Amino acid sequence: MKRILIVDDEAHIIRILKMSLERAGYEVESAPNGEKGFGILSESPPDVLISDIQMPRMTGEEMCKKIHSEIHDREYPIFIMTSRTEISHRKWAAEIPNLRFMEKPVSARELVSAINSYFESLGTDA
Numbered sequence: 560m561k562r563i564l565i566v567d568d569e570a571h572i573i574r575i576l577k578m579s580l581e582r583a584g585y586e587v588e589s590a591p592n593g594e595k596g597f598g599i600l601s602e603s604p605p606d607v608l609i610s611d612i613q614m615p616r617m618t619g620e621e622m623c624k625k626i627h628s629e630i631h632d633r634e635y636p637i638f639i640m641t642s643r644t645e646i647s648h649r650k651w652a653a654e655i656p657n658l659r660f661m662e663k664p665v666s667a668r669e670l671v672s673a674i675n676s677y678f679e680s681l682g683t684d685a
Contacts, residue, residue, distance in 0.1 A: 561678065564605035565589045566596030566622065567640070568614040576609065579667035583675065593617030597625055607674055608637045620651055627655045636677055640665045
């Protein structure tokens with residue numbers, strides 16, 4: 560079973576996404592901020608990372624930069640959920656391979672579809 564890590568400080572968003580992803584056949588783990596999320600993925604890398612940007616303790620941007628600089632064998636995609644659409648807020652993302660922005664509010668159906676498409680492109684299923 561493919562494992563997905565959701566990092567977001569809003570419990571209701573985690574709950575909605577988790578329910579949709581589990582229904583689609585994924586195992587889901589979550590963390591309330593980038594610091595805890597980084598700890599989880601350092602120990603056991605997920606198949607997909609979904610993260611908010613604005614969070615306490617360590618933002619999604621800080622977490623992604625840390626992943627890129629410290630975890631060199633990372634091959635999984637990162638889906639960033641954000642309402643920040645300005646180009647200046649996304650410049651940092653150009654350095655990080657396989658990162659995709661999804662504009663908030665994120666549709667759980669759209670997210671599941673994007674993740675399913677990712678695994679289909681690899682020739683694997685959930």
